Amino acid sequence: MTETIKTDVVIVGAGPVGLFAVFELGLLDIRAHVVDILDRPGGQCAELYPEKPIYDIPALPVVTGQQLTDNLLEQIKPFQPTFHFSEMVTGLERLPDDRFLLSTNGGERFDTKVVVIAAGGGSFQPKRPPIPGVEAFEGKSVHYAVRRMEAFRGRHVLIVGGGDSALDWTLNLAPLAARVTLLHRRDAFRAAPDSVNKMRALVDAGVIDLTLGQAVELIGENGVLEAVRVKRDDGSTHEIAADDMLPFFGLTMKLGPIADWGLQLNENLVPVDTEKFETTTPGIFAIGDINAYPGKLKLILSGFHEAALMAQAAARRIDPERRIVFQYTTSSSNLQKKLGVA
Amino acid sequence: MAKITFIDPAGEQRTVQAEPGSTVMEAAIRNDIPGIDAECGGACSCATCHVYVDEQWTEKVGGPEPMEEDMLDFAYDVRPTSRLSCQIKITPELDGLVVSTPERQG
Numbered sequence: 001m002t003e004t005i006k007t008d009v010v011i012v013g014a015g016p017v018g019l020f021a022v023f024e025l026g027l028l029d030i031r032a033h034v035v036d037i038l039d040r041p042g043g044q045c046a047e048l049y050p051e052k053p054i055y056d057i058p059a060l061p062v063v064t065g066q067q068l069t070d071n072l073l074e075q076i077k078p079f080q081p082t083f084h085f086s087e088m089v090t091g092l093e094r095l096p097d098d099r100f101l102l103s104t105n106g107g108e109r110f111d112t113k114v115v116v117i118a119a120g121g122g123s124f125q126p127k128r129p130p131i132p133g134v135e136a137f138e139g140k141s142v143h144y145a146v147r148r149m150e151a152f153r154g155r156h157v158l159i160v161g162g163g164d165s166a167l168d169w170t171l172n173l174a175p176l177a178a179r180v181t182l183l184h185r186r187d188a189f190r191a192a193p194d195s196v197n198k199m200r201a202l203v204d205a206g207v208i209d210l211t212l213g214q215a216v217e218l219i220g221e222n223g224v225l226e227a228v229r230v231k232r233d234d235g236s237t238h239e240i241a242a243d244d245m246l247p248f249f250g251l252t253m254k255l256g257p258i259a260d261w262g263l264q265l266n267e268n269l270v271p272v273d274t275e276k277f278e279t280t281t282p283g284i285f286a287i288g289d290i291n292a293y294p295g296k297l298k299l300i301l302s303g304f305h306e307a308a309l310m311a312q313a314a315a316r317r318i319d320p321e322r323r324i325v326f327q328y329t330t331s332s333s334n335l336q337k338k339l340g341v342a
Numbered sequence: 343m344a345k346i347t348f349i350d351p352a353g354e355q356r357t358v359q360a361e362p363g364s365t366v367m368e369a370a371i372r373n374d375i376p377g378i379d380a381e382c383g384g385a386c387s388c389a390t391c392h393v394y395v396d397e398q399w400t401e402k403v404g405g406p407e408p409m410e411e412d413m414l415d416f417a418y419d420v421r422p423t424s425r426l427s428c429q430i431k432i433t434p435e436l437d438g439l440v441v442s443t444p445e446r447q448g
Binding site for chain 1 (some may be wrong): 381388411414419446
């Protein structure tokens, strides 16, 4: 286990609102650690709609999710946040001295005075394929990620999907597995053309199988898979023998471990006040799509406002003695120095 | 206005009035049609507004664009008439359109 990081603030979520929180905290001299389950910043903007135009960011008539993310990263650069990507905050414990101990699934630990939950719709997790009873096979025969390739040596592996993950693992496991079958709904793939060509070459060489159709039933007992029933476009079905199934159906958002932190929840949202955007637990704030209050609108611009007010309250909690003087970035040489423009 | 009829898996029909220019998904959400989740709010990013277009209407509605086809990979029980309702723009020609909602969304 790595050493516990002692800090003033941990922001859970690196979406637009989490990123802007770094800015508002930074103006008040508070440096933040930011944890996100994705492997890059941007949250939904990066994962769901990097190319889609957004039209309701003030003063930006049109901006894509990716541009917005890039701009925010540029804006917060002076405040040097420490990012922890591909990690999910799993545990939150209250410490006796009014601090919090956060732990991640990657074994990181933070001892922090303030927690800012900017988790949007929750954490991105692999989408469960819509096959009845799939839960019973998860962890034993159905895997959403490959942790150890060796685990598939000599096995009959059925990989489902047409994107990069499906194709990459088809190519990587082909030499190792007894047999790899790639199952996809149609004979067109979203994955990189190079991977698709390599996959087709392996099919032509008789090394792997490609089957078109949709998995409709898992056959096996006690979580041990034997075969998967596949439905073709014409409605007919057939079985494919398989020891393991690797479905790659993209990501979906789940509230995740936040539900276990002892916070008051209201339909998977975290109620906050509208002065500080603090939860019912002093020291834990919630901003952006994850919070709830009367009149709440799930807009990025609302999240930005919430970040600004949260930062003021967080600063008072971190140093109750401190007198916070309200300043403008246009005129305050103090703020401009922090931004590196003075 | 255009009339759109949604048929649920049990066969129950619900007909709503939809404004040309909006989408079939928006018409469903505005009228609380069950079986359309539309998690991503119409960004063609989630495949939870999946519908089957009635065979009589498939030609007028047309087929999915490549990006929508990609998203349909994530939907449940995809059929030749499957579309994501957020990608069907309502036009006066679609007055009377009939779509069915699937047993479940993703």
